[in-house]
Amino acid sequence: MTNVVQFREPTPDASQVQTFAAEADRARLTGPAVKAVLRAVEAWEGSNAEGAALLGVSESTWDRMKAGRWEGVLSQDQLTRASALIGLFKGLHLLFADSMADRWPKLPNRGPVFDRLTPVQAMIAGGIPRMLETRLYVDALRGGL
Numbered sequence: 001m002t003n004v005v006q007f008r009e010p011t012p013d014a015s016q017v018q019t020f021a022a023e024a025d026r027a028r029l030t031g032p033a034v035k036a037v038l039r040a041v042e043a044w045e046g047s048n049a050e051g052a053a054l055l056g057v058s059e060s061t062w063d064r065m066k067a068g069r070w071e072g073v074l075s076q077d078q079l080t081r082a083s084a085l086i087g088l089f090k091g092l093h094l095l096f097a098d099s100m101a102d103r104w105p106k107l108p109n110r111g112p113v114f115d116r117l118t119p120v121q122a123m124i125a126g127g128i129p130r131m132l133e134t135r136l137y138v139d140a141l142r143g144g145l
Contacts, residue, residue: 026074029074030072030079033079033086034065036085037081040089045102048062048066054131077128081131084135105119105120106118
């Protein structure tokens, strides 16, 4: 007779799940999130229009962010976009050990998520759901799921 021990993943406490709903959390996370998204879009050689669309801000706000003159707080949706983009950037750098990590978002893609668009185009057109799907797609490619 063999004893079987089952392992269960701990269920996260709802109070520990980051939803970006609390103003204090958004204020605390905005600076680092903006800095990371600016870096990712720059690495991807994205235009100001693309960066603004990906983050869900106007081009004039994007310009102020780039110049370090924006003192706002990102919304819940904007922080969700930032989280997806930051995760995608990290996932690409784990998947590719060369410059492909930064070229991939701007290359036409035949993957089922992209319909021959570039990932950047697909994420702009599809908003948050497509951004999250793109991040999951890259995580699955690298075996992270």
